[in-house]
Amino acid sequence: MPLKALARCLAVKSRDTRDRSIEVIKRYLGTDHVFFLSSGRAALWLYLKTVSSMKPARKEVIVPAYTCPSVVSAVLKAGLTPVLCDNNVDDFGFLCEELEEKLNKKTLAVIVVHLYGMPVRLDKIQALCRGNDTWLVEDAAQSFGGSFPGNPDVKLGLAADAGFFSFGRGKPISILHGGLLTVKSRDIHGEALNLYGRVNGFSSSQSVNYCLSLGLYSLFSNPRLYWFPQLIPALNLGGTVFEPEFEITSGNSLAMSLACEMIDSIEVEKRVREDNSRWYFDNLEEFQWAGIRPAPVYPYLRYPLLFTDGGVRNRILESLVSAGTGATGSYPTPLNILPGLKEVLADEREYKNAKQISASIVTLPVHSGVTEKDRENIKRIIAQASHAN
Numbered sequence: 298m299p300l301k302a303l304a305r306c307l308a309v310k311s312r313d314t315r316d317r318s319i320e321v322i323k324r325y326l327g328t329d330h331v332f333f334l335s336s337g338r339a340a341l342w343l344y345l346k347t348v349s350s351m352k353p354a355r356k357e358v359i360v361p362a363y364t365c366p367s368v369v370s371a372v373l374k375a376g377l378t379p380v381l382c383d384n385n386v387d388d389f390g391f392l393c394e395e396l397e398e399k400l401n402k403k404t405l406a407v408i409v410v411h412l413y414g415m416p417v418r419l420d421k422i423q424a425l426c427r428g429n430d431t432w433l434v435e436d437a438a439q440s441f442g443g444s445f446p447g448n449p450d451v452k453l454g455l456a457a458d459a460g461f462f463s464f465g466r467g468k469p470i471s472i473l474h475g476g477l478l479t480v481k482s483r484d485i486h487g488e489a490l491n492l493y494g495r496v497n498g499f500s501s502s503q504s505v506n507y508c509l510s511l512g513l514y515s516l517f518s519n520p521r522l523y524w525f526p527q528l529i530p531a532l533n534l535g536g537t538v539f540e541p542e543f544e545i546t547s548g549n550s551l552a553m554s555l556a557c558e559m560i561d562s563i564e565v566e567k568r569v570r571e572d573n574s575r576w577y578f579d580n581l582e583e584f585q586w587a588g589i590r591p592a593p594v595y596p597y598l599r600y601p602l603l604f605t606d607g608g609v610r611n612r613i614l615e616s617l618v619s620a621g622t623g624a625t626g627s628y629p630t631p632l633n634i635l636p637g638l639k640e641v642l643a644d645e646r647e648y649k650n651a652k653q654i655s656a657s658i659v660t661l662p663v664h665s666g667v668t669e670k671d672r673e674n675i676k677r678i679i680a681q682a683s684h685a686n
């Protein structure tokens with residue numbers, strides 16, 4: 298996050314900024330039905346809580362078996378029951394045959410996740426949801442600014458009944474705080490407005506903490522210093538933990554104006570992400586498991602590389618992490634066997650694709666701090682570690 302943008306935002310007054318910022322965001326997204334909250338989870342909670350009051354008999358929400366555990370936290374916090382469905386390995390969306398089986402008269406909503414900024418094809422999923430009178434929500438937490446291939450006018454997060462975005466760490470706009478909810482229906486927007494009006498504001502002590510965290514984050518998001526926070530175990534960078542509790546507030550005004558400042562640079566950042574992704578596609582093809590073919594030209598948030606052999610993948614991941622390359626193993630297991638969540642979900646089924654993805658994936662950094670030398674280094678480490686015995 299650029300320090301210049303932070304300094305500009307610190308200089309402005311809060312109430313006016315908030316109103317102005319939300320207008321900028323609405324204009325960018327092309328919709329009037331937008332809410333700013335403290336996180337992506339809080340945004341999802343607002344939607345689920347709203348629609349749940351409109352259809353109280355429907356208590357189930359279908360989520361992918363391989364995804365960020367925060368999605369489940371939001372479902373639980375809204376008083377609903379998460380039901381898992383296996384992913385497909387093409388775009389990490391749903392295995393549609395299984396989705397069809399799991400949809401029933403208790404299903405309130407389905408949450409489809411554009412993981413790593415990769416657009417999930419929605420037509421079949423949308424048709425299944427409509428046939429069951431179920432709302433479809435796009436989790437675009439990792440995809441702000443992305444659009445559907447071949448359809449650049451349709452933004453990820455704005456194609457279904459609702460969508461949400463995150464401005465947390467490692468997201469397209471990464472300011473450690475904030476999330477957006479977008480809602481298609483005017484009626485649901487009206488209901489959500491009532492509930493939003495009862496959500497707490499952001500306190501002054503929270504604002505002070507936020508500013509301090511932002512300062513440190515700006516310092517350490519310098520690629521030359523990125524290795525440092527990774528060495529502090531308490532920060533758990535790259536780790537995945539299930540946190541059932543999270544705050545729900547209407548968010549910090551500084552974060553809102555920062556997000557707006559950064560909207561201007563998103564197209565430039567996307568071009569860099571697209572170039573880096575294309576480089577990985579062209580140069581790491583021999584290592585990519587044949588079951589997945591990421592589109593060669595797309596501005597991923599992180600480039601997903603899947604290895605055929607789990608043992609080789611673990612060795613490569615370890616080498617990439619210890620060399621401070623910014624590569625991660627992403628989510629370590631399907632949600633139903635993730636420590637902490639396992640007991641909550643009590644779901645003994647095997648989700649084959651989710652298991653395969655979690656055991657074979659390495660995600661590579663594509664942001665503007667990645668240099669040609671970094672990419673070459675990543676390639677060299679992968680080649681060396683994949684041939685070592």
Ligand SMILES: Cc1ncc(COP(=O)(O)O)c(C=O)c1O
Binds near residue numbers: 368462
């Ligand atoms: C796919 C996905 N969904 C939801 C979330 C939740 O967003 P937040 O951390 O802003 O609550 C995240 C954040 O990491 C995410 O990656």
